Amino acid sequence: MRWLLRAAGYTLGALWTLPNSVIGLLGGLAAMPRGARPRWSQRDLAVVFIGYPWGPGGAITFGNVILATGQDLDVACTTYAHRAGWCRQPMMRLGDHERAHVLQYMVLGLAFGPLYLLCGGISAANRFERAADRYALTGRGWWPWARD
Template identity: 60%
Template sequence: MGACWTLPNTLLGLLLGVACLPFGARLQWRSRELALAFRRMPWPGPGGALTLGNVILYTSDELNTPCLTYAHRAGQRQEQPISLADHERAHVYQFMLLGPLFLPVYLLCGGVSVRNPFERSADRYAQSGRGWWPS
């Protein structure tokens, strides 16, 4: 049911990923994340990822790579690196629950920042395997 509910977001992610195939992006199915993944996305800047529904777009060759939590990057505390795959999986679950409401709610909660409870809960899930929903 969640995959159908978030289909508009998934289609947006697919459009973005397919548009980048001629520029080096590569598509793969990630069963653990319940998502299609486009690796080697050609956007500028250091490594990173963006999840849209059941699509994960990321710049590196491997999704299961270490990354820093939002709190660590913001200098709020020292934390061990987490798995980018685990962090993005939490966002897939969040999208599947909120469907087309996710993006507006996410933006109202602070967008891409340490203040956003969706990002903090994705970090918590990547650290512990629990708590992908904001508490």
């Protein structure tokens, strides 16, 4: 029964954030002639376009779509706080960080983008990024307004 409820929640969340996912799908499809390749990741609850040819490196999430510049999400990376020099933290799996954003999108839908930008955009100070880092490190706390 628990599995059925979880599946229903994921389905509703995917429908709720579908407009965001369409943006990601369009970005991924546009990159396919340049080498990006889509695959479904059950673990990350997303279509992942690996080998995305544009951007500074790493990954970006739009709904249930992840655009990753590398060939895999199973790569270690540092947290935003670690990169900013605020603290020392262990490495985390990039896909776990991006999965937190997928979950955030599935709850917030179209509100994700404006709220993310209002919280500081791509920065260590952004509560969305801190929550995604926390989730990647501990497996808990992906909600941006959970206690740090």
